Amino acid sequence: MLKRPHGIYREVLEMVIDVAKSSHPREFVALLHQEEGVIDELHFLPGTTSNEDSAYLLLHMRPIDLNICGTVHSHPGPSFRPSGADLSLFNHFGSTHIIMCMPYEMRTWQAYDQEGRRISLQIVDE
Numbered sequence: 091m092l093k094r095p096h097g098i099y100r101e102v103l104e105m106v107i108d109v110a111k112s113s114h115p116r117e118f119v120a121l122l123h124q125e126e127g128v129i130d131e132l133h134f135l136p137g138t139t140s141n142e143d144s145a146y147l148l149l150h151m152r153p154i155d156l157n158i159c160g161t162v163h164s165h166p167g168p169s170f171r172p173s174g175a176d177l178s179l180f181n182h183f184g185s186t187h188i189i190m191c192m193p194y195e196m197r198t199w200q201a202y203d204q205e206g207r208r209i210s211l212q213i214v215d216e
């Protein structure tokens with residue numbers, strides 16, 4: 091198992107915010123890619139833009155890339171608390187999962203580990 095990233099580039103978080111806003115009121119989901127312990131890219135897959143079920147599609151379609159470390163998705167509501175489906179996804183794959191909730195700002199997200207426990211991710215400026 092790859093070790094968990096300690097940080098995420100600010101521009102990646104800004105992209106998460108942008109995509110969450112443009113997908114609203116639907117959810118979006120993407121994979122997180124890390125390089126040397128910092129999340130540096132989002133990977134989007136076709137047909138995975140709309141709801142909690144899409145996370146499962148993503149899980150099965152994901153490319154074989156050892157630097158894929160988890161997922162990010164949006165909640166079109168005021169809570170970044172993981173749903174039952176979210177916890178099940180976290181549990182199946184990846185070390186780091188981010189939920190971004192409304193109003194989609196730098197303060198309205200939370201990262202979780204595979205057990206659904208809150209973890210901290212440092213915001214890294216390039």
Ligand SMILES: [Zn+2]
Binds near residue numbers: 142163164165173189
């Ligand atoms: Zn969710």
